[in-house]
Amino acid sequence: MVLAVENLQMHLHLKRGVLRAVDGISLAVGEGETLGLVGESGSGKTLTGLSLLRLLPKGSGRIVAGSIKLDGQELTTMSESAMARDIRGRRIAMIMQDPMTSLNPVFSIGDQVRNPLRNHDIARGAALRSAVVDVLTRVRIPSPSQRLGDYPHQFSGGQRQRIVAAMAIGCTPRLLVADEPTTALDVTIQVQIISLLRQIQSDTGAGIILITHDLGVAASLCRRIAVMYAGQIIETGPVRRIYRMPSHPYTQALLAAIPRLGDKRTRLQAIAGQPPSLIDPPSGCRFAARCPARMDKCAEAPPMVTLADGHSAACWKLA
Amino acid sequence: MWRFLTRRAWQGAISILGASIIIFLISRLSGDPILILLPNDASQSLIEETRRTYGLDRPLWVQYGIWAQKALAGDFGRSYRWEMPALRLILERLPATIELAVFGLLFSVAIAVPVGVLSAVHRGGWIDRVGRVFAMLGQAMPTFWVGLLLILVFAIHLNWLPAFGHGTPAHVVLPAIALGWYPVAAQTRIVRSAMLDVLDSDHVRLSRALGTPERLIVWKYALRNAAVPLLTMLGVYFAAMLGGAFVVETIFAWPGVGRTVVEAVFSRDFPVVQAGVLFTSILFVLSNLLVDLSYGLVDPRIRDAR
Amino acid sequence: MRADGWLPEWARGLPWLPILVLLAVGVCALAGETIMPFDPNELDLGAAFVPPPWQEGGKTAYLLGADNLGRDILSRIMAGSRVSVIVAFYAILFSGSIGALIGMVAGYFGGPVDAVLMRLIEIQQSVPSIALALILAAALEPGLWTVVVVIVLTYWAWYARIIRGEIMALKGRDYIAFARVAGVSTPVIFLRHLLPNIFNTLVVLATLQVGQVILFEASLSFLGLGIQQPDISWGLMLSDARQYITNAWWAITMPGLAIMLTCLSANVFGDWLRDRLDPQLRQL
Numbered sequence: 001m002v003l004a005v006e007n008l009q010m011h012l013h014l015k016r017g018v019l020r021a022v023d024g025i026s027l028a029v030g031e032g033e034t035l036g037l038v039g040e041s042g043s044g045k046t047l048t049g050l051s052l053l054r055l056l057p058k059g060s061g062r063i064v065a066g067s068i069k070l071d072g073q074e075l076t077t078m079s080e081s082a083m084a085r086d087i088r089g090r091r092i093a094m095i096m097q098d099p100m101t102s103l104n105p106v107f108s109i110g111d112q113v114r115n116p117l118r119n120h121d122i123a124r125g126a127a128l129r130s131a132v133v134d135v136l137t138r139v140r141i142p143s144p145s146q147r148l149g150d151y152p153h154q155f156s157g158g159q160r161q162r163i164v165a166a167m168a169i170g171c172t173p174r175l176l177v178a179d180e181p182t183t184a185l186d187v188t189i190q191v192q193i194i195s196l197l198r199q200i201q202s203d204t205g206a207g208i209i210l211i212t213h214d215l216g217v218a219a220s221l222c223r224r225i226a227v228m229y230a231g232q233i234i235e236t237g238p239v240r241r242i243y244r245m246p247s248h249p250y251t252q253a254l255l256a257a258i259p260r261l262g263d264k265r266t267r268l269q270a271i272a273g274q275p276p277s278l279i280d281p282p283s284g285c286r287f288a289a290r291c292p293a294r295m296d297k298c299a300e301a302p303p304m305v306t307l308a309d310g311h312s313a314a315c316w317k318l319a
Numbered sequence: 320m321w322r323f324l325t326r327r328a329w330q331g332a333i334s335i336l337g338a339s340i341i342i343f344l345i346s347r348l349s350g351d352p353i354l355i356l357l358p359n360d361a362s363q364s365l366i367e368e369t370r371r372t373y374g375l376d377r378p379l380w381v382q383y384g385i386w387a388q389k390a391l392a393g394d395f396g397r398s399y400r401w402e403m404p405a406l407r408l409i410l411e412r413l414p415a416t417i418e419l420a421v422f423g424l425l426f427s428v429a430i431a432v433p434v435g436v437l438s439a440v441h442r443g444g445w446i447d448r449v450g451r452v453f454a455m456l457g458q459a460m461p462t463f464w465v466g467l468l469l470i471l472v473f474a475i476h477l478n479w480l481p482a483f484g485h486g487t488p489a490h491v492v493l494p495a496i497a498l499g500w501y502p503v504a505a506q507t508r509i510v511r512s513a514m515l516d517v518l519d520s521d522h523v524r525l526s527r528a529l530g531t532p533e534r535l536i537v538w539k540y541a542l543r544n545a546a547v548p549l550l551t552m553l554g555v556y557f558a559a560m561l562g563g564a565f566v567v568e569t570i571f572a573w574p575g576v577g578r579t580v581v582e583a584v585f586s587r588d589f590p591v592v593q594a595g596v597l598f599t600s601i602l603f604v605l606s607n608l609l610v611d612l613s614y615g616l617v618d619p620r621i622r623d624a625r
Numbered sequence: 626m627r628a629d630g631w632l633p634e635w636a637r638g639l640p641w642l643p644i645l646v647l648l649a650v651g652v653c654a655l656a657g658e659t660i661m662p663f664d665p666n667e668l669d670l671g672a673a674f675v676p677p678p679w680q681e682g683g684k685t686a687y688l689l690g691a692d693n694l695g696r697d698i699l700s701r702i703m704a705g706s707r708v709s710v711i712v713a714f715y716a717i718l719f720s721g722s723i724g725a726l727i728g729m730v731a732g733y734f735g736g737p738v739d740a741v742l743m744r745l746i747e748i749q750q751s752v753p754s755i756a757l758a759l760i761l762a763a764a765l766e767p768g769l770w771t772v773v774v775v776i777v778l779t780y781w782a783w784y785a786r787i788i789r790g791e792i793m794a795l796k797g798r799d800y801i802a803f804a805r806v807a808g809v810s811t812p813v814i815f816l817r818h819l820l821p822n823i824f825n826t827l828v829v830l831a832t833l834q835v836g837q838v839i840l841f842e843a844s845l846s847f848l849g850l851g852i853q854q855p856d857i858s859w860g861l862m863l864s865d866a867r868q869y870i871t872n873a874w875w876a877i878t879m880p881g882l883a884i885m886l887t888c889l890s891a892n893v894f895g896d897w898l899r900d901r902l903d904p905q906l907r908q909l
Contacts, residue, residue: 055528089529096528101521105620106543116529151619167529330747337748341757348764459889461840463847464863464881467870471878475871562753566844570867580756581848584763592763596756604751 001069002174002207003029003052008066010051013059017279021047023231025066029175029207034197036222036239037211038254042275044231045211049177052209053092054083071174089116093168097180099160103152109136109163110148117170131170138203139166139196158189165196172204179211194221215258219243224310227251230275230286237311247313249291285316293317327611331604338600339390343383346589390597396590400583405590409576409598415485416575417602419568420560422491423498424553430503435510436545439518440537447511454504462563466497466570483572494571498563502556506549513545520544550617554609561602640897643890650887653703654710662686662697665704665857669695674873690875692866698876701857702883708858709887712769712842716776717831723777724784725827729815731785732792739789746782754779755844762850772842772851779841784830787906791823825902832898833906835891843884859884 010022021044029035037045050056052068054075068075070091078087088094093116096102104112113132117123123131129148136144139162141155152160161181168176178197182190198221201208212218218225219239226236227248235248246252253271273290276282285291288298297316305318370376377385389395395405438447473493474482480492517523518541526536565577572578580595582588615622653660663686672695676683683690689698731742758775765771795801804814845851846860854861859880866876899906 053528055524084527084530084532087530088527089531094525094528096521096525098521102525104522104526104540104544106547106618107540115526115531119529119531119535153620164525167525330744331751333744334748334751337744338751341748341752342760345760345764348761455889455892456885459836459840459885459892461843461847461860461881461884461888463844463860464877464884467863467867467877468881471870471874558753562755565753565755565759566848569848580759584759585849587763589763592760596752596760599756600752603753607751 001028001030002033002071003027003209004067004069005052006067006069008048008051008068009064010047010056010061011064012047012057012061014279019278020281021061021231021278022051023278023281025228025231025233027226027233027236029209031207032201032205033224034201034208034210034222036218036225037209037228038213038215038218038225039228040213040275043228044278045228046179048228049094049179049209049211052175052177053088053094054078054080055088055094085120089168089173090120090171091173092175092177093171093173095161095164095168095176095178095181098184099157099164100184102164103160105152108149108151109155110150112152113163113166113170116167120171122171135166135170136163138169138200139163141166157185158192161185161189161193162196165193165200169200169204169206172206174206176200176206176208177211178208180213181210182217183212183214190217197221215243215254227254230281231278232286232314234287234315235313237307237313241308241311247307247311247318248287248315249293249317250287251313253292285314324611327608331608334604335597335601338604339387339597340383342593342596342600343386344379346593347379347382395594398583398588398591400586400588400591405594408579408591409594412574412576412579413598415573416561416564416568416577419491419494419498419564419573419575420557422495423560423563423567424557426495426499427503427506427556428549428553430499431506431510432542432546432549435507436514436537436542438507438511439514439545442515450507450511454507457500458504460500462497462501463566463570465500466494466567469493469497470570485574494567494573497570498560498567501563502559506552506556509549509552510545513548514541517541517544547617551610551613554606554613557609558603558606561599561606638897640893643893643897646886646890647894650706651710653706655707657703657707661700661703662688663700665696665700666855667696671695674869676873677875680875689879690873692862692873692876693869698862698879701862702859702880704857705859705862705880705883706887708769708846708852708856709839709842712772712776713835713838715773716780716838716842717834719773720777720780720834721784721827721831724781725788725823727781728785728788729792729819729823732789733796733811733815733819735793735796742785742789746785749778749782754841758841758845758850759848762845767850767853769852769856772845775845776838776841780834780837783834784827787826787830788823791826792819795819795822826906829895829899829903829906832891832895835895836888839884839888839891 005025005027008022008025009020012019012021023044025044025048027035027037037048039045047056047061051061051063052075054063056062063076066076070087075083075087103109110132113136114128117128117131117135122128132148133145136147141147141159141162147154152163155163176197181197182193185193194217197208197210200206208221210218210221222239224237225239225242226233227242227250228234229250235242235246235251242251243255246255250271253269257269257271271290276286276289282288283301284299285302288294291298295316300316302314302316303319304312304314306312307318367376393406395409397403398405398408401408434446434450438444438450441447470482470493473480481487481490482493484490518537523536523541526540527533531540564573564575565581567573568575568578569581576595576599580592580599583591583595669691672684672687672691673693675687675691675695677690678685678688687697687699689702691697692701727742731739754775757779758772761775761778762771765774801814801818804818809817842851842858843860843863846858847864849864852858852861862880863877866873866880870877
């Protein structure tokens with residue numbers, strides 16, 4: 001197991017109260033495996049990704065419980081400087097959503113790709129330059145050695161995302177956290193980025209956590225997905241199984257909401273209601289208020305029921 | 320971008336032209352120049368004759384034309400007081416003023432950048448609050464008073480630095496501080512505000528996510544972005560330094576254009592006043608033009624925009 | 626700080642200290658003679674260079690010390706406030722009116738009129754204000770009205786630019802169009818429709834200008850281009866004190882403090898007023 005997360009709880013201490021953004025997440029990512037973290041906005045998936053790197057809002061974000069183990073090493077107790085030196089950008093790397101703003105506009109791409117390599121002491125001097133050219137070649141930036149002095153605005157959106165990927169994989173991390181890497185790009189570029197991520201995985205054997213709200217993207221890249229709702233994981237399993245047989249009512253509603261070609265319905269099927277506030281969340285099932293299959297028992301927190309090999313969901317109906 | 324700059328250059332030229340007209344007209348306000356040149360009991364015919372010789376019987380706009388023509392050729396007349404061509408006098412003193420303005424600007428930036436950065440990084444902290452108080456005070460103190468206080472404390476009481484003159488590096492310290500004092504507040508605000516924006520940006524977050532040491536993030540990666548608005552405004556602040564130099568040079572007996580013009584005013588030495596004010600205006604306009612030019616130099620995105 | 630709950634809404638959060646200082650200056654300007662401890666012009670060579678009471682050799686009668694001619698500095702500071710107030714009043718009145726009018730004309734009529742006026746504004750701003758002051762002082766006689774003229778010639782452009790912007794924004798509003806269609810004459814439009822809408826801005830601008838005017842007048846008087854002897858101005862006091870700076874630090878410090886406190890109070894009050902009346906001006 002590259003990554004093993006056990007009952008992770010991360011709370012945001014805001015003026016209006018304590019927001020339980022990540023409330024008891026457990027997941028695992030193996031070598032060369034891609035796990036999709038799927039959910040709507042506000043479900044806590046981005047914050048989960050940030051928690052892995054301990055990149056929480058200064059002062060307000062705190063990991064209050066749980067463990068994060070990278071190759072067996074516990075991350076929640078590491079010092080900040082050790083995190084920056086050994087983990088971030090070195091063994092866990094992150095790719096963010098918007099390639100147009102992820103790169104520093106006043107520094108050349110050569111400088112920016114070089115930066116993690118230099119900070120983590122991967123190479124020096126001439127070897128550093130060739131390492132930069134090498135990683136840019138790997139992400140398929142054309143003629144990289146000539147373009148080291150170019151600035152981000154001289155590249156297209158897809159190319160910029162690939163440059164960000166180069167910065168992320170330069171130190172061959174064990175885990176790559178990709179936060180909505182395709183959302184800001186058009187469909188044809190999306191395909192390129194997805195195949196790039198696949199290639200990175202096969203080259204380096206890194207695990208990937210793909211955070212997305214796009215079920216289609218998750219299906220094309222991930223072997224397994226975990227569905228998040230209101231700060232918790234409510235269903236997890238092999239992606240094909242979940243798509244064929246969604247077991248949690250929320251997952252079922254999500255999949256039903258995707259319009260399909262040939263669908264005769266004229267209205268989009270949305271899920272009625274809103275996610276609950278995470279400042280004082282309900283003690284039982286958090287989806288109960290919107291669930292068509294709601295029962296009295298749902299006032300009590302449902303257990304994670306194992307349905308088949310690797311497929312489980314948290315719902316009383318399955319218990 | 321070049322089209323824009325040429326347009327601005329034209330505007331600048333018109334501004335200087337307009338300034339020269341204003342300078343010319345105001346000088347003529349002081350009354351009949353003839354009466355200054357000739358003794359009080361000069362006969363009427365002598366007055367008429369001198370008037371004709373100097374072209375002062377022609378309409379005002381013709382007189383301006385003559386003056387402008389001479390000015391373009393470098394002839395601003397002769398200084399009554401210093402007894403040398405006015406232009407040469409001004410050009411001799413100009414480097415000292417530019418030197419003072421540069422050091423004044425350096426001083427203000429040297430304070431504004433660290434205070435601004437630290438205020439942003441430790442927002443609400445003691446540097447932020449103290450900085451803001453000092454900024455408020457600084458903007459309420461007249462430049463000449465700052466100069467006098469500096470002399471009082473550092474030259475007279477402590478005897479660390481000289482109060483007058485020009486020559487050694489020590490001589491420029493107090494005048495530069497006095498000159499650069501006022502804009503520190505505004506510059507600090509710019510830096511602080513820009514830093515707050517940058518520190519919140521996606522690329523800084525990515526840098527942090529990739530393990531870049533915080534020190535490097537603040538002082539290299541964030542600062543260069545935050546410096547853009549400050550650098551582009553430097554032209555404006557340099558121009559402000561030129562204005563403040565008049566007073567500072569007078570207090571510190573600094574041999575620049577400012578002090579020369581002030582002395583010339585009291586001697587009613589119009590050639591020097593005209594030349595001095597015109598050249599200061601030219602520098603002023605050029606500095607403001609520099610602002611537009613520096614946008615392209617400092618920000619690579621604008622450099623390449625057509 | 627929240628003990629002001631009993632005050633009406635508009636008075637809460639008022640910057641009390643600055644207002645008090647400004648009122649004190651105003652009172653001194655209007656009725657200074659009645660409260661001054663000494664006659665500001667009275668010479669008393671026996672009291673020359675008396676330091677303030679907390680220093681050795683000081684006398685409590687001379688609260689801020691005496692200058693080289695034995696004149697009480699506190700009284701002179703109080704007397705000097707009159708000049709500051711008068712200059713500020715007239716300078717702001719004239720530069721504000723002229724600047725606002727030009728701004729309104731430029732913004733409302735647009736086109737070639739606007740182009741010409743904008744060029745004029747640029748030309749004005751290409752001459753540093755001190756240089757303009759110097760040249761005017763060389764041409765006219767130095768004095769209080771020279772200072773007022775210089776300030777007016779320097780600041781009208783500032784008003785004009787901002788007011789022009791506001792008018793351009795207002796011009797597109799419906800009620801202006803209705804008024805024109807209804808045949809309302811332009812002067813009436815200016816007075817009835819445009820002016821009330823820029824009033825807040827004008828008030829804020831005027832208040833923000835007070836501090837600058839005080840500094841400017843002090844600088845000009847210091848250089849000898851403004852107020853002349855035997856009139857009293859804080860800048861002039863500092864110019865005199867410069868000659869005996871080694872003997873009397875208080876003569877250099879006290880009038881300067883007066884300038885600083887007044888200017889600071891005006892700035893703080895101006896900022897507060899701006900935040901309440903027209904926060905968009907914050908970028909100034």
